[in-house]
Amino acid sequence: MKTADVTKTLEVLGWETHTDEVGDKFTHFYLPDRTIQIIYGVRKFSNAQQLEAMLSLSTDAFSKACSEISGDGAGYTPLIRAWKGIRMKVPEVLEEHVRQVSSESIQWAKGQDLEAGLKTNASLPTDAPGARAVWHLGALAVLGDIARLRSYQISFEAGDRLGFVNYVTRGYIDRAVGLAQHFSCN
Structure with missing residues (x-):
């Protein structure tokens, strides 16, 4: 699976996908009181692939406050960052792996104290x-x-x-x- 395929799967799962100014992929998932962000990609090795995801979350209030204070118009500012992201090294990244990353990310975010x-x-x-x-x-x-x-x-x-x-x-x-x-x- 390529990063573009991961993007399509995340979109089907309800994530809003984006590409930043240098081409890195990130996605947001909206819960009632928080927004989850995953910065993700697929890394290729000679005999395997690795799905990598860095996790953070924020609230609308915190992101908007930081944006207004700095005047930069940024839409998302991370409030809480995961110390370690998710790295899944498998022979081939499949849809089930993307679903697992999505599920684990949402569970991680729900467990955080805002x-x-x-x-x-x-x-x-x-x-x-x-x-x-x-x-x-x-x-x-x-x-x-x-x-x-x-x-x-x-x-x-x-x-x-x-x-x-x-x-x-x-x-x-x-x-x-x-x-x-x-x-x-x-």
Whole structure:
């Protein structure tokens, strides 16, 4: 089976499939309170194939908060990532293997604690590298932690960036405060 065949099978199973800007395949499956993402592919070996799947999940609220805070328009931001994905090495990848990956991915996602995922991201240090700063702000916003975010505003006003990566501006903090106010009212 080729990656294109895996894509067709996932679509039949209800997954929404996509290709990113470099050609990697990923797919989303929507549950009432969370979205599962699989980044997948088929690797060929001389005597076998390996179906590989990296798993993550998110919520609409977290993804939208991170997108609005950063202003990048990203549609999906992972809230929880699986430490290890699924790797299935078999003589030939068959539809039953794709079905198994789909089922295992959904079961994994259903077993994850969304509140704990938000708290983990909210507890990231302000000097966390890369996108983690936005995840931190997004989680604080979704949790409605207005007091903490306002303390960040005060620090930024005083010239203390709290160790945030350079791309995090006062605008990021301001947008996070506005979102936190929104989430705390709902």
